[in-house]
Amino acid sequence: MRPAPAGAGWPYQLSQPRLYAASFGLGALAGAIGDRISLGFVAATEEQVGHHLEAHLRKLPIDDKRSRAVLEQMRIDEAQHERMAWNPVAVASRCR
Numbered sequence: 006m007r008p009a010p011a012g013a014g015w016p017y018q019l020s021q022p023r024l025y026a027a028s029f030g031l032g033a034l035a036g037a038i039g040d041r042i043s044l045g046f047v048a049a050t051e052e053q054v055g056h057h058l059e060a061h062l063r064k065l066p067i068d069d070k071r072s073r074a075v076l077e078q079m080r081i082d083e084a085q086h087e088r089m090a091w092n093p094v095a096v097a098s099r100c101r
């Protein structure tokens with residue numbers, strides 16, 4: 006598949022039948038397997054992202070405070086996403 010032209014967005018992606026079919030299929034599959042399993046995948050993914058960010062933090066120079074602050078905030082956000090995936094009912098009740 007050729008790369009999207011510069012500036013191409015959602016309409017261009019819709020014109021790519023295989024991409025659209027794959028996206029639709031993954032969405033349908035995620036819907037069919039149910040929230041509990043889907044959210045389990047979300048939680049597992051967020052956990053892995055957190056580990057990945059921690060590995061990057063260990064590699065960053067200690068005096069690169071600006072980059073460290075960005076990665077640390079990302080790590081905090083991903084940990085929150087993981088907690089939300091494990092407890093979606095509590096998150097939904099807070100949003101009311």
Ligand SMILES: [Fe+2]
Binds near residue numbers: 051
């Ligand atoms: Fe996330």
